[in-house]
Amino acid sequence: MSAVSSPPKAQATSPTSAQAGNRLSPVAVHAQKARKPRTGSRRSSILLKAVMAVSGVVMIAFLVLHMIGNLKVLFGREDFNHYSHWLRTIGEPALPHEGFLWIMRVGLLVAVFAHMISATVLTVRAKRARPVAYKAKRKSVQQTYASRTMRWGGVIILAYILYHLLDLTLGVANPAGTGATPYDRFVADFQRWYIVAAYVVPLVLLGMHLRHGLWSAFQTLGLSNARRQRGINLFATGASTLLILGFLVGPAAVVIGVVK
């Protein structure tokens, strides 16, 4: 296939490295045998990516609602605690107490597991696909910090989610303890600098994860093309920045003493 002389042909295109194929040395033949082609199909990498994209978008949808709900902390103890109570009563009496919340929790749990399992399978495959590393220090031609930290960033985000649940949902890791109201737990947290740090750092990492993740999801689901790329990149950056800033409003209000 020549770059210059042949237009896209209707006829079969020739195998690209036919030259290599025709003059395989005995060594190459040996190498081919050693490669023992995997038989039996593997779960398609594109389907795994689609699972990640869909579960990721489900989690983002949740985060948007969660972020908006958190802003209620600005309206005072009464409003915030009432909101927290209301979440537990949605759908009553058709649903039992906390019924709606449990539907959300199960849905999110499924999304988190689907996302993590796909990420793990793809990470293992990526490592196996490059068993020998390059000696030269890798120069990144294109990739961004956000795109390079998806895997470790994801693990840190997972650890953060667990801590966050123990802290503000269950209260066991909270300075105000399990007996306090949601508002008091929130305030108790962000009056301590180390808890502020424990929230801000993972949230910034989450923002980076979502920046690359959103861009990647459009590409994975086939919704991207050359014309849309700029817009998608702007949207991914804008949406993840807004989301994280939204989450930081509450803690910042406690730090500067507006919420106490």
Add this chain to the structure above:
Amino acid sequence: MKLTLQIWRQKNADDAGRMVTYQLDDVSPDMSFLEMLDVLNERLILEGEEPVAFDHDCREGICGMCGMVINGVPHGEQRATTTCQLHMRHFKDGETITIEPWRAAPFPVVKDLVVDRSAFDRIIEAGGYISVPTGSAPEAHAVPVPKPDADKAFEAAVCIGCGACVAACPNGSASLFTAAKITHLGLMPQGQPERDSRVKAMVDTADELGFGGCTNIGECTAVCPKGIPLETIARMNRDYLKATRG
């Protein structure tokens, strides 16, 4: 120019291999990268040593044989350039240059810088063609192709199958190579009958051969000597998901 070269030397597929350092004192800036290696090899032969094995054929940037990773970047840092078209004037006098083979499990090293890229042939065999009766060429205007489609198909069809995309990808993914062929044929009227089965077969074959998945990082496009765009991968994903839904 004086250069220090650190080159991957490996006797055969079973050898562990190692980096070996060579000094070159009389390199002209007008040499191509391969000519520079020729100079080194002539010296090695005179000294009774084994010359460095590397692949090459056309030396005009169209066959895709001359892949090697130069200073950590496939085909070197010069964009849209194959190794054979890369000239020594892009390097500094006294520079140390590392030269390594493509690194990917489906591309085993045969010797030194030569890897076996037959895995790409397996992907093409799985569906990178259209089934037509052979014989005399059909009348050129019998099947009209819209100009924008022809242009996009051509942009993808210029792939020379060199494998730089796989070598650059942190996941060792063959997505850009596979997507280029799927885009090329998927945009042509002649490619429509086999469009669904093609994308399924080619993608599944790449997975089975041990290539990794894509994380949309874009290193592939950046190092591609032909500048195959990243949007081809989105098109492949779209076609694949559509073919899977049935």
